[in-house]
Amino acid sequence: MQLRKIVFALGILGMSFSLMVKPAEAAQNEAIIINKSNNQLAFYEKGTLVKVLPVATGKTKGLTPEGKFSLVNKVKNRPWYKKNIPGGDPRNPLGARWLGLKVPGDWGHTSGNVYGVHGTNNPSSIGTYASNGCIRMYNKDVIWLYDRADHNIPVYITSASSSFPALAQKYGVAKAKKVVAGYETFNVNLKYGSKGDAVKILQKKLSITADGSFGPQTLKAVKKFQKSKGLVADGIVGPKTRKALFGK
Template identity: 40%
Template sequence: MVRRGISGAAVLGAMLAVGLSAAPAMAREVVAFHEGVMDGVMPGTIVVRTSERRLYLVNGDGTAIRYPVAVGKPGKQWSGATRIDGKYVEPAWAPPREVKRDNPRLPSVIAGGSPSNPMGSAAMTLAGGEYAIHGTNRPNSIGTYASYGCIRMYNQDVVDLYERVSVGTQVYVTR
């Protein structure tokens, strides 16, 4: 569960000023994108392909920005359509019940900006559950099956995506 943290353009500007996205992410790239089974995907839509461990932001000109991500562990994966229902910079994090059960020593809330906060630089919460697209304090997990269902991104990539999307953005997660 994401707890509201510091938000707003001033804070995001400060994050950018200290270099969180000053250098382009080497793994982020523009690629050809053809919807396939996702006929009618509109520009600005996010498509997460779990099996590829990639997130695509559809540009609408036959291309998308492709980001490497970490996705749910086996048994924690999901698919479906949702939308972004909140955007937060350095959010506090309250472990969901299942995470707390598996890791009882976790505190009830980890402050935003803490090195032990798994949400990283920013988070975009997804409607209908406890999932989010967020940064990570474990960049070595990117490209793996590592989470309880959230979509993890490199911090510089989540800041880039955060700037490009808004609340209400459609998100499709496929297996």
């Protein structure tokens, strides 16, 4: 009887502890986020944004599915069965690597053979809307990703206007938001007409109204900042300007 009481008490304690676990503590540490709005892919490892890479997505909005999926298979030099073109052949549109996604509802094929992140033999298409649903990458980039992404990691696909740090927080990726000198950072290029959380971060850093819209006031502030740092004052917030802003 005494043993039963001890086991029961331990069970209650375990349940209480699980209820006390914060969402951040249970957050994912590795993930891929693909944003169709700017055709970029972000890879998070150990809760940290490691790299942002350009991609190509579906010719129309509905071709590349949106949601949370899993990476379920990885193939080097996958053949293109539709045209019977072997892997590694320069004519093969799947490029050097294939990372298959489990997408429920793809006509019952959930083994990662229908939708995937893959290389390409048409590098000029990267950054555009060109595929029949898959996500294309430069071959060198997909090889880099293939070597780092583990099976069953979550793959999020969206067309939101939010920055990757904001999306990563939304999806529960640990340490998604980095703070430098009191401000979050961002890893996307911004220019006149850009909108979203990344623009707000930029505006806060420049001490101007943070409305999330890159308009005349933001353009003027960016050019002024670029001139002060000896940069080309083109008003485009690229890698050099971000480094000057955040020291990284």
